[in-house]
Amino acid sequence: MNSSLLNRALGSFLGLAIGDALGATVEFMSAQEIAVQYKVHQQILGGGWLRLKPGRVTDDTEMALALGSALVASGGWNLRAIADAFVVWMRGRPVDIGNTCRRGISRYIATGSLCAPPAEEDGGNGAAMRNLPTVLASLTDENLLRERSLAQAQLTHHHPLSDAATVALACLTRRLLLEGPQAAGGQIAGELIARHPAFAFKPWPGRTSGYIVDTVQTVFDGFFNTGSFEECLVRVVNRGGDADTTGALAGQLAGALHGLEGIPVRWLKRLDPNVRAAIEWQTPRLLGLSDFRGR
Numbered sequence: 001m002n003s004s005l006l007n008r009a010l011g012s013f014l015g016l017a018i019g020d021a022l023g024a025t026v027e028f029m030s031a032q033e034i035a036v037q038y039k040v041h042q043q044i045l046g047g048g049w050l051r052l053k054p055g056r057v058t059d060d061t062e063m064a065l066a067l068g069s070a071l072v073a074s075g076g077w078n079l080r081a082i083a084d085a086f087v088v089w090m091r092g093r094p095v096d097i098g099n100t101c102r103r104g105i106s107r108y109i110a111t112g113s114l115c116a117p118p119a120e121e122d123g124g125n126g127a128a129m130r131n132l133p134t135v136l137a138s139l140t141d142e143n144l145l146r147e148r149s150l151a152q153a154q155l156t157h158h159h160p161l162s163d164a165a166t167v168a169l170a171c172l173t174r175r176l177l178l179e180g181p182q183a184a185g186g187q188i189a190g191e192l193i194a195r196h197p198a199f200a201f202k203p204w205p206g207r208t209s210g211y212i213v214d215t216v217q218t219v220f221d222g223f224f225n226t227g228s229f230e231e232c233l234v235r236v237v238n239r240g241g242d243a244d245t246t247g248a249l250a251g252q253l254a255g256a257l258h259g260l261e262g263i264p265v266r267w268l269k270r271l272d273p274n275v276r277a278a279i280e281w282q283t284p285r286l287l288g289l290s291d292f293r294g295r
Contacts, residue, residue, distance in 0.1 A: 008177050015229065016132055019236070056272055060248040071286060076289055100122050123159040140290050201217040215245060228254075230267075
C-alpha cells in the first residue's frame with residue numbers, strides 16, 4: 001500500500017477524532033464564553049456539557065467507526081450492515097446522539113427501510129460527520145463515492161443541502177488524500193457554492209449551529225484560511241457552537257492535507273487509546289477495500 005496515502009488517511013481519521021475530542025469541551029459555548037474561560041482553547045481537556053474524560057470522543061467519531069467496522073466486516077459496501085451497525089451503536093447508549101440520527105435509526109428498526117423520507121428538518125450535519133470510512137473505501141471511483149455517500153447519508157438524513165454537503169466533503173477529502181497539497185480543494189468548494197449559494201463562506205457568516213450550512217461554512221473558513229492542522233482546528237473549535245462536529249470535519253480535511261505528522265503529538269497522546277487503536281486498525285483495511293494495489 002502507498003505509504004503516503006496511508007499517512008494522509010491516518011491523518012484524516014485521527015484528525016477527525018482529535019477534532020471531535022477537542023471541540024467537545026466547548027460544544028454549545030459561544031466564542032465569547034470560550035475566550036473568557038480559556039482565552040484560547042487548544043488542549044484536549046474533556047469536560048464540557050457531556051462531562052467527558054480527556055480524549056473521549058462523541059457521536060461523530062463513534063458513528064464513523066461503526067460505519068467503518070461494518071464495511072471491514074462485510075469485505076465491501078453493504079448498506080444494511082451499516083444500518084445494523086448504527087443500531088448496535090445506538091442500543092449501546094452512546095454518550096450523545098443527534099435527534100435526526102436517532103429518528104432515522106429508529107425508523108430502520110421499525111420498518112427495515114434503508115432510506116429516510118425527505119424532510120425539511122433533516123438538514124443537520126449528522127450524515128456528513130460520519131462519512132469518512134466511505135471515502136477511504138471508495139477512493140478509486142469518485143462517482144461511486146458520490147453514490148455511496150448519498151446512500152449512507154439518507155439512512156437518517158434526506159435533505160438536499162445535507163446530501164450536497166456530504167458529497168462535497170467526501171469528494172474534497174478524496175482529492176486531498178490522493179493529491180495532497182496539489183488538490184483543487186477550492187474548486188470543489190466553489191462548485192458546491194455555485195449549486196447551493198447558501199454555503200458561501202466569504203466573509204464567514206458567524207453561525208456555528210448543527211445546521212449543515214453553518215457547519216460547512218465554519219469548516220471551510222477554518223480550512224481554507226489556515227496553514228497547519230493545529231491552526232485550523234484551533235480556529236474552528238474556538239468559535240463554539242456545534243464544536244465537536246465542526247472540529248471533527250475540520251480535522252478530517254486538515255489531516256488529509258497535512259498527514260499524520262501534521263497532528264500535534266500532545267493531541268495524539270491525549271486521544272482515547274482505544275479509539276486510536278480502532279482507527280489505526282480500520283484505516284489500512286478500509287483503504288484495502290478501494291483495491292488500490294499500491295497505486
